[in-house]
Amino acid sequence: MSDNPYQNARGNKDKSIANPKPPGTLKSYGSETEGRPGTREGQPFLIGDDMTGGYGTGADILHGCTISVDKGQIAVIVGPNGAGKSTAMKAVFGMLNVREGAVRLDGEDITRLTPQARVAKGMAFVPQTSNIFTSMTVEENLEMGAFLRRDDIATTMEQVYDLFPILREKRLQPAGELSGGQRQQVAVGRALMTKPKVLMLDEPTAGVSPIVMDELFDRIIEVAHTGISILMVEQNARQALEIADKGYVLVQGRNAFTDTGKALLDDPEVRRSFLGG
Numbered sequence: 357m358s359d360n361p362y363q364n365a366r367g368n369k370d371k372s373i374a375n376p377k378p379p380g381t382l383k384s385y386g387s388e389t390e391g392r393p394g395t396r397e398g399q400p401f402l403i404g405d406d407m408t409g410g411y412g413t414g415a416d417i418l419h420g421c422t423i424s425v426d427k428g429q430i431a432v433i434v435g436p437n438g439a440g441k442s443t444a445m446k447a448v449f450g451m452l453n454v455r456e457g458a459v460r461l462d463g464e465d466i467t468r469l470t471p472q473a474r475v476a477k478g479m480a481f482v483p484q485t486s487n488i489f490t491s492m493t494v495e496e497n498l499e500m501g502a503f504l505r506r507d508d509i510a511t512t513m514e515q516v517y518d519l520f521p522i523l524r525e526k527r528l529q530p531a532g533e534l535s536g537g538q539r540q541q542v543a544v545g546r547a548l549m550t551k552p553k554v555l556m557l558d559e560p561t562a563g564v565s566p567i568v569m570d571e572l573f574d575r576i577i578e579v580a581h582t583g584i585s586i587l588m589v590e591q592n593a594r595q596a597l598e599i600a601d602k603g604y605v606l607v608q609g610r611n612a613f614t615d616t617g618k619a620l621l622d623d624p625e626v627r628r629s630f631l632g633g
């Protein structure tokens with residue numbers, strides 16, 4: 357039996373993502389990521405609370421926007437193009453200043469911390485674009501992900517390769533030679549190399565086929581089952597809300613709807629306005 361914490365075949369169809377090994381016991385990376393729901397004083401594990409702000413001295417893009425995720429859960433942000441979904445993610449990760457509001461991780465106010473300091477606290481972010489080093493090999497990309505670590509990264513790399521077997525096969529190939537879906541696996545794998553408590557993904561399934569999207573979602577569910585919280589933006593709103601513990605519909609930098617993924621899928625107004633009926 358493997359030590360892979362993600363190992364769980366979940367009926368995968370696509371070999372490029374599917375784990376060929378039989379299902380095993382899901383284990384977390386460490387005691388810190390043990391899957392307990394909620395956190396201190398009933399607060400969410402990670403929250404961008406009432407965030408207002410924009411880029412540099414420009415106009416505000418976010419207007420009192422709140423997004424959060426609980427331990428080991430999946431929170432999904434959907435909404436029209438330009439709604440501020442990526443901006444909200446960047447605000448939570450410290451890539452732009454929030455003028456008002458706060459970001460808290462496990463009860464600690466991290467609003468003023470740099471992105472690097474947030475990585476050290478257990479946050480990992482896969483941005484929407486330019487999320488891999490195309491001229492570097494797959495393995496070098498994974499090593500880059502672990503740049504802050506001083507401990508042995510071999511075990512984590514094996515776990516990533518077990519999660520995404522195609523990456524092991526292509527580990528010595530430049531990442532730029534991989535398909536869109538494989539590149540997204542490199543990006544997610546690179547983020548996992550930091551052993552994060554929270555994994556933030558901005559459109560992880562952008563540009564991939566429906567089958568690859570389903571497989572990638574299955575892998576993301578496995579990661580969440582190890583106790584890692586997932587906060588992700590998705591253009592494939594319907595499919596993403598199906599796997600979401602909590603969903604946010606953002607419109608013009610504001611929370612338009614917030615509920616469980618299922619409730620949003622069942623809401624006639626959300627369906628009509630944002631899910632194509």
Ligand SMILES: Nc1ncnc2c1ncn2[C@@H]1O[C@H](COP(=O)(O)OP(=O)(O)OP(=O)(O)O)[C@@H](O)[C@H]1O
Pocket residue numbers: 411414417435436437438439440441442443444484
């Ligand atoms: N670096 C930037 N500097 C200035 N304005 C920006 C910057 N990035 C985005 N914006 C503006 O912020 C607003 C929200 O953009 P954002 O990228 O957050 O939307 P989004 O919801 O992620 O859209 P999409 O679905 O297309 O990815 C837009 O009006 C955009 O022009």
Ligand SMILES: [Mg+2]
Pocket residue numbers: 441442443484558
């Ligand atoms: Mg975006």
